[in-house]
Structures are given as C-alpha cells and as structure tokens.
Amino acid sequence: MKVSIDKSKCAMCGTCVAICPEVFEMKDDGSVDVKKEFQGVEITDEQLIAKIKQAVDSCPSTAIVVEE
Numbered sequence: 095m096k097v098s099i100d101k102s103k104c105a106m107c108g109t110c111v112a113i114c115p116e117v118f119e120m121k122d123d124g125s126v127d128v129k130k131e132f133q134g135v136e137i138t139d140e141q142l143i144a145k146i147k148q149a150v151d152s153c154p155s156t157a158i159v160v161e162e
Contacts, residue, residue: 095137096161097146099127103157113152114145126157 097117099110106126110118117132127133137143150158 095143095146096134097128097132097137098134098159100157100159101125101127103155105155105157107154109152109154110149110158113149114142116142117146118149 099118104126106120106124108120108126111120111126117129117137118126119129120126137146146158146160150160
C-alpha cells in the first residue's frame, strides 16, 4: 500500500496524525503530510496498514489517498 495526502482537499485537522503518527505528520506551517520515509514507498507492515485505514475512514475531508 502507498499513501499520500491530497493537499487540495486536506482540512489540516490532524486527525490522521492523531491516529497514525508513525506515518503522518503536522508540518510547521500547519499542513499535514506523509512523513518523508513513507512517501512513495510500499508499506507492508500490517499494523501500520490497519492504522492508515483507520485514518482514511476518519478523515473528514477524504484527503488521504491510498494505492493498493
């Protein structure tokens, strides 16, 4: 699974960061992004995948993009 943030949709609420801080981070300017080490990388860890899916389901602006 690969994950990214559609910045045009992101409400910068930080829900994804609260659910999965291993993958998502709040930047200094208040925007949210996928941490560099996970950008464009295939994520295979089942625990991380479960947390990412929870973040996707909880995102109020449907800004988290998942490629499976």
